[in-house]
Amino acid sequence: MAKSDALTQTVCEIVQGHGGMPTRLLQILRDVQDRLTWLSPETLDRVAEGLHISPVKVRGVAEFYSFLYTAPRGSYDILFSDNITDRMLGNRELLHALCDRLGVRMGETRADGRVTVGVTSCTGMCDQGPAALVNGYALTRLDKLRLDRIVELVNGQIPLTQWPSEFFEVISNIRRADILLGRHFADGTALRAVLKRGSEAILEEMVKSGLRGQGGAGFKSAAKWISCRNAPGEEKYVVCNADEGEPGTFKDRVLMQDFADLVFEGMTLCGRVIGARQGFVYLRGEYRYLLESLEATLQRRREVGLLGEAILGDPTFDFDIDIHLGAGAYVCGEESALIESLEGKHGVPRIRPPFPTTHGYLNQPTVVNNVETFAAAAKIAVEGGAWFASRGTAESKGTKLLSLSGDCERPGIYEYPFGVTVRRVLEDCGARDAQGIQMAGPAGHMISARQFDRRICFEDLATGGSFMVFSHRRDILDGVRNFAHFFVHESCGFCTPCRVGAPLLRDLVTKVHTGHGTRYDLEEMRKLGRIMQVACHCGLGQTAPNPVLDSLEQFPEAWERRLRSTTFEPAFDLDAALEQARQLTGRSDPDAYLREEELMMGAMP
Amino acid sequence: MIEPKVKIATCSLAGCFGCHMSLLDLDERLFDLAERVELDRSPLTDIKELGNCDLGLIEGGVCNAENVHVLMEFRTRCKILVAIGACALNGGVPAMRNQYDLKECLEESYLRGIGLVDPQIPNDPEIPLLLNQVHPLHEVVKIDYFLPGCPPSADAIWTFVNQLLSGQPLALPYTQIHYD
Structure with a gap:
């Protein structure tokens, strides 16, 4: 009884610390778990009581996120x-x-x-x-x-x-800086610019700059801001997508670690332009180590009048920022799933349209931009759109941060003007023996050496920044198999083509990778991949087959050298599948085995 | 000149014979069918030995060693092999045991069941050994066509067989393959 009272009190304290708001459910569960190491059914019931919401909803959220544990874990x-x-x-x-x-x-x-x-x-x-x-x-x-x-x-x-x-210790490894990372930015200058010149003028600069979503999707940022500004709503919100989950990308981590002021300034600027008073940073759980320093930065900005009420002394300029921590769910990088998560739900992508600019957080107009986009916006407000647009290509203005890793001598962050060739990047990072690149993460594209003269920009190779190098020593299929497992783990389970398709694809990849596949299996993968591309609910499932489909096209030899000469092989070891039954029955008669010659009968000539 | 009849074989592996019942639901259309096809091994003929066939229709998934043998034989003897019904396509109801260990399943049935006399796990060589899991057909042999449904309706089977026998492209109307 005493134990249960203590539990109730702990949960109550934490729930009250979050204002008893159901939208804070994920944050509450994180805090409760920090104290108790895991979330027992009883704990979850107490949380539900404290928030006056259904226990099923709380359990659903607790079970959705990888970093929330509904079974005991070690200290x-x-x-x-x-x-x-x-x-x-x-x-x-x-x-x-x-x-x-x-x-x-x-x-x-x-x-x-x-x-x-x-x-x-x-x-x-x-x-x-x-x-x-x-x-x-x-x-x-x-x-x-x-x-x-x-x-x-x-x-x-x-x-x-x-x-x-x-x-x-997490080091930043900035290897190449251009206009975003290379030029000093004085805190508050973007906010002074918007107060001096007005929101319309800043939007004009944004239009002129041609800035596009740096998370990789490439939607024109100015159009997003204008749409949100013009959308009717009681409140408007600014959301910074720092749920940098695409494997191989880490540039947002560096921005949040070394350039947090610039990012917060961009968010505050956006708040002023669209008429929002509240902003959120959705920080991926893996970057938990940054939380204290980010909170301190926010506090410092409040103290010097760059955040909070009456920013820079203007009584009409209120804006504040809350940091929400994710809990290990790649799908929350998708903006509508991220908003669901911000609202305290499990992160399943919404059906779009309507888009967040009109129906976002709490169904109110919301701008969701990537970390790098906000940083660039702050610079544009100060330096002007023309300055930003002087870099890059016709359709991709400015610069892009690339996160380089894999087989290269100098992994880290490289900032290039859009339009740089893959070859140039490889030379700069010391990747002398590259056979292929996984560009923009598993959801992006795998390219072989034949394509190293392609350019990194929205007209050619669009990317959120992930750039993983595979040297000739590597087996491309190791990567494909790793990515296939990744998508199975990260599928949110909402739609069947993804929930079922991703494991089927993983099993086929594994079958071929382990030397049991035939040409038939390659064709099955192609078929399955095409179905997933068109039938999945969101970008996760639609892009999940990319590594398989790309590697079949770009690295056919990696697949073919593993194929069996037969036209068909079973998906599992038939005789081994009888072993457990043999043991349970103690049988060793001829019928207790599936003999090779019989199995061969089924393999078509 | 009389055209040689198309030879068809059918069988039910780990299934419930529901798909065969659906086949019988062809009713008077069975007479039309009988004009054009000759049944080889099938529960309807009780022929035990499978001959060379043009078409094999298989209901049910693969749950034991005998299923593997029969399916392999069908694959070898039939030019075209068709998986019919949910169990053949996905494992279906029998595959619900896949979430448990085989040991748990057998112990629950034969050691812990209610009213058991002399509880023991059967080990007679006459009884086919169970596979660890129930599998869909296409994980064991190459399957040429898949006809979904639990069971597929007689109309769906009729459309499918007719199109296949007449060499038309296969295209089932939506009404015959939707289940909501």
């Missing part, structure tokens, strides 16, 4: 980032070594409840992997020595705050 929860770039750096070997040393099986919690070791999708540390998260905090540059130390720290029950700080 130390270690999740290895499992992107292909982490694999290139040897994360699997480290993962297995750590499990052995700690005496725990992957994905399970040790009997003493001390530690859980598992894997998670890309944590955005591709230029400094192998990476992991421990209790949500990023670990970088893991190696054998660090693992040894981690084993000691876990077994010695040393609190995370006393772990060596260098384990958590």
Whole structure:
């Protein structure tokens, strides 16, 4: 009874700390879990009571997000980032070594409840992997020595705050700076510009600049702002999409770490232009380590009059920013799923139209822009649209931040004017032996050396910034298989073509990758891929087959050298599938086996 | 000149014979069919040995070693092999056991069931061994056509067989393949 009272009190405190608002449900669950390590059914019921919403809804949210646990976890929860770039750096070997040393099986919690070791999708540390998260905090540059130390720290029950700080050091690795990263920006100048010149003038500069959504979709930012400004609504909102989940991209992490003021200034500017008083940063859970410094930056901006009420002394200029933390759901990078998540729901993409500019957060007009877009907007307000448009190509103005990782000597952030060739980027980062690039992440495109003269811009190769290099030492199919698993894990489960299609695709990729596939399987993958491209509800499912379809076209030899000469092979080992029954019955008579020659009968001549 | 009849074989693997019942629902159309086809191995003929056939229609998924043998034989003997019904396409109801371990399934049925006398897991060699999981046909052999439904309606089967036999492109009207 006393225990239950304590639980109720803990939950009550946290719920009240969030103003008892159901829109804060995800944040509340995160906080509750931070205190209690996991979310028991009883805990979830208390949260539902505290918020006066249905327990089913709370459970639905708790079960949706990867980083919310509805089963007990270890006091130390270690999740290895499992992107292909982490694999290139040897994360699997480290993962297995750590499990052995700690005496725990992957994905399970040790009997003493001390530690859980598992894997998670890309944590955005591709230029400094192998990476992991421990209790949500990023670990970088893991190696054998660090693992040894981690084993000691876990077994010695040393609190995370006393772990060596260098384990958590995240470096920015800015290798090439252009107008966005290279020029100094004085805080407040964009806001002074909008107050001096007016919102209309700033919008004109935005139009002139040609700025397009830097998350990769490339929608004209000015058009979005104008549409939202003109949309009727009681309140308007500004949302910064910092849910940088596309494997291989980490430029938003660097912007939030080193250029947070610029991003916040862009958001505040947008708020002024569209008439919003509230902004949100949706920060991916993997970047939890940034939260305190970002909150401090926001506080400092409030203190110097760049945020909050009466910004720069103008009584008509109120704007503030809240940071929402995600909890491990790639699909929340899709803007309507992100809004659902901001509203405290599970992140399933909405049917569009209507678009967020008219029906966004709480059904009110909302601008959702990428981190880099807001940063560029702040610069444009100060330097002018023509200045920005002087860089880039006809349809893609300005610059783009690329996150380089994989097989190159100098991974990190590279800012280029739009229109740069893939070849130039490869030369700059020291990728001398590239056989292919995964451009714009698994949802983007895989290109082979034949296409290295293509240009990075919306007219040719559009990208949100992910750029993963595969050298000739690599097996392209390792990447394809890794991406196929990624999409299965990240599918939100809402629509059948994605929920079912992604696992079917993964199974076919695995079948061929492990040497059991035939030409028939390649054709099945093509068919399935085409269905997913047209039938899936959102971009996640529509792009999930890209790595398979692209590699079939760009790297056919990687597939073909694995094919069996037969026209058909079963999807599983038939005789092995009888083994359990043989054991249970103790049978060893001839009929208890599926003999090779009989199996061959079924394989067509 | 009399055209040679098309030879058809049918069988039910891990199914409920519902698809065969649907075939019988062709009613008077069965007479038309009988003019053009000759049934080889089928529950309707009780022929045990499968001969060389033009068309094989298979209901049900693959749940045991015998299913594998029969399906392999059909694949070898039939020029065209068709998966008919939800179980053949996806595993269907029998595949609901896939979320449990085979051991759990057998123990629940034969060791912990109500009213069991001398509980034991049957191990007679006459009884086909169960696979760990129930699989759709296309995971075991190449399938040429898939006719969905639980069961596909007699009209759907009729349309399909007619189009196939007459060499027309296969196109079922929406009303015959929607289930909501």
